[in-house]
Amino acid sequence: MYLGAIEAGGTKFVCAIGNEQGQIIERVSIPTTTPEETIKQVVKFFQNDSLSAIGIGSFGPIDLDVKSPQYGHITMTPKNAWRHFDILGEVKKHFPIPIGFDTDVNAAALGEKIWGAARDVDSCIYITVGTGIGVGAIVEGNLLHGLIHPEMGHIIVRRHPSDSYEGNCPYHKDCLEGLAAGPAISERWGKAGVELQDQAQVWEMEAHYLAQALVNYLLILSPEKIILGGGVMMQDKLIPLIRGKVTDMLNGYVHHSAILSAIDEFIVPPGLGQNSGISGALALAMKARDTEF
Numbered sequence: 306m307y308l309g310a311i312e313a314g315g316t317k318f319v320c321a322i323g324n325e326q327g328q329i330i331e332r333v334s335i336p337t338t339t340p341e342e343t344i345k346q347v348v349k350f351f352q353n354d355s356l357s358a359i360g361i362g363s364f365g366p367i368d369l370d371v372k373s374p375q376y377g378h379i380t381m382t383p384k385n386a387w388r389h390f391d392i393l394g395e396v397k398k399h400f401p402i403p404i405g406f407d408t409d410v411n412a413a414a415l416g417e418k419i420w421g422a423a424r425d426v427d428s429c430i431y432i433t434v435g436t437g438i439g440v441g442a443i444v445e446g447n448l449l450h451g452l453i454h455p456e457m458g459h460i461i462v463r464r465h466p467s468d469s470y471e472g473n474c475p476y477h478k479d480c481l482e483g484l485a486a487g488p489a490i491s492e493r494w495g496k497a498g499v500e501l502q503d504q505a506q507v508w509e510m511e512a513h514y515l516a517q518a519l520v521n522y523l524l525i526l527s528p529e530k531i532i533l534g535g536g537v538m539m540q541d542k543l544i545p546l547i548r549g550k551v552t553d554m555l556n557g558y559v560h561h562s563a564i565l566s567a568i569d570e571f572i573v574p575p576g577l578g579q580n581s582g583i584s585g586a587l588a589l590a591m592k593a594r595d596t597e598f
Contacts, residue, residue: 306355306356306357307322307323307324307330307354307355307356307357308322308323308324308325308356308357308358308359308360308587308590308591308594309321309322309351309354309356309358309359309360309400309590310322310323310329310359310360310362310583310584310586310587310589310590311347311359311360311361311362311363311396311586312362312409312412312582312583312585312586313337313361313362313363313364313392313409314337314364314409314582315337315364315382315384315436316336316337316436317334317335317336317337318334318335318336318337318343318346318347319332319333319334319335319582319583320332320333320335320347320350320351321333321583321586321587322351322354322356323584323587324587325591326420327416327419327420327577327584327587327588329580329583329584329587332583333350335347335350337384339386340386340387340390340392340395344392344395344396347396348396348399348400351399351400352399356400356402356590357402357403357590357594358402358403358404358405358590358591358593358594359396359400359402359403359404359405359590359593360404360405360406360412360585360586360587360588360589360590360591360592360593361392361393361396361404361405361406361407361586361589362407362408362409362410362411362412362413362582362583362585362586362589363379363392363406363407363408363409364379364382364384364408364409365379365380365382365408365409365454366379366380366381366382366453366454366456367379367380367392367406367408367454368380369406369407369408369450369453369454375389376393377391377392377393377394377406378390378391378392378393378394379392383475393406402594403590403593403594403596404590404593405586405589405590405591405592405593406589406593407441407448407454407589408439408441408454408455409433409439409441409582409585410431410432410433410439410440410441410455410582411441411442411448411449411454411455411585412441412582412585412586412588412589413431413433413441413534413575413581413582413585414429414430414431414441414442414443414448414532414585415441415443415448415585415588415589415592416577416580416581416582416583416584416585416586416587416588417429417431417530417532417575417576417577417581417585418443418446418588419584419588420576420577420584420588421532421575421576421577421581421584422530422532422573422574422575422576422577423443423529423530423532423576424576426528426529426530427443427445427446427529428442428443428444428445428446428526428527428528428529428530429442429443429528429529429530429531429532430442430443430457430522430526430528430530430531430532431532431534431575431581432457432515432518432519432522432531432532432533432534432535433534433535433538434485434486434487434515434533434534434535434536434537434538435486435487435535435536435537436486436487436488436536437458437482437486438457438458438459438481438482438485438486438518438535439457439458440455440457440458440522441455442455442457442522442526442528444526444528449526457481457518457522458480458481458482458486459474459476459477459480459481459482460480460481460518460521461477461479461480461481462480462481462484462485462514462517462518463517464479464484465510465513465514467506467510468484468493468510470484470489470492470493472484472489473486473488473489473492481514481515481517481518484514485511485514485515485518485537486537487536487537490507490511490537494507498536498537498540502540508540508542508543508546509546511537511543511546512543512546512547512549512550513550515533515543515547516546516547516550516551516554517554519531519547519551519572520551520554520555523551523555523559524559529563530571530573531571531572531573532573532574532575532576532581533547533572533573533574533575534574534575534581538574544572544573544574547572548568548569548572551564551568551572552564552568
């Protein structure tokens with residue numbers, strides 16, 4: 306029997322069928338429209354397959370507290386049609402099998418832990434920098450949850466000395482996401498990131514913000530691997546810039562070889578490329594099946 310995977314994004318749902326080795330056998334991309342129409346297409350994709358479990362890695366915020374009456378719901382998303390939608394319950398209506406549920410970035414972190422860049426460590430964080438900034442974390446082998454799920458894309462960072470852009474986060478203006486996500490780059494510079502590839506000041510400023518975030522995550526969670534994904538991170542020059550700034554900002558305080566001599570192996574791109582999220586949803590399915598039985 307196969308595993309089902311749903312990477313539920315604000316723009317598209319990627320659905321896949323795969324196996325325990327993380328191999329994706331079949332996949333489809335479904336535009337994110339209304340909940341009713343989108344879930345209808347999801348069900349249609351899976352309905353003729355014999356699945357042992359399904360994993361859902363969802364955009365959020367979502368409720369992950371199993372004791373909460375809102376468990377499995379998307380909560381205060383800016384996408385009004387999806388606000389307070391019971392995505393887990395709706396999928397369960399059609400598939401009475403174990404279903405794993407977590408954030409899209411936690412799923413990506415799990416995928417990288419099992420099959421990707423973090424498979425040789427027990428603790429890692431996965432950061433996606435795109436339309437927004439999301440962070441998933443695995444600490445001592447376990448996905449990180451608490452009062453809510455991690456919202457590390459909204460930490461407060463120091464402004465770059467030459468940055469007058471006010472930030473575009475609807476809640477905080479100049480949090481990390483408000484200053485460093487893809488839309489912030491476009492609004493600040495008047496062009497999309499892909500049109501600014503040769504503008505050194507753009508990526509120096511971006512690295513300034515992202516390196517601060519990584520330093521904070523490193524000092525708080527002490528991950529053994531930091532994985533940087535998402536559309537913005539496809540700029541080849543960005544990860545080397547971030548590594549250098551992380552080293553400078555730490556200023557020798559974390560006296561470990563991972564920082565001092567092997568930072569190229571510590572701060573890395575995804576080992577699974579663009580498949581971190583959907584592979585992670587497969588991993589959530591596997592985890593749910595093994596926990597339930």
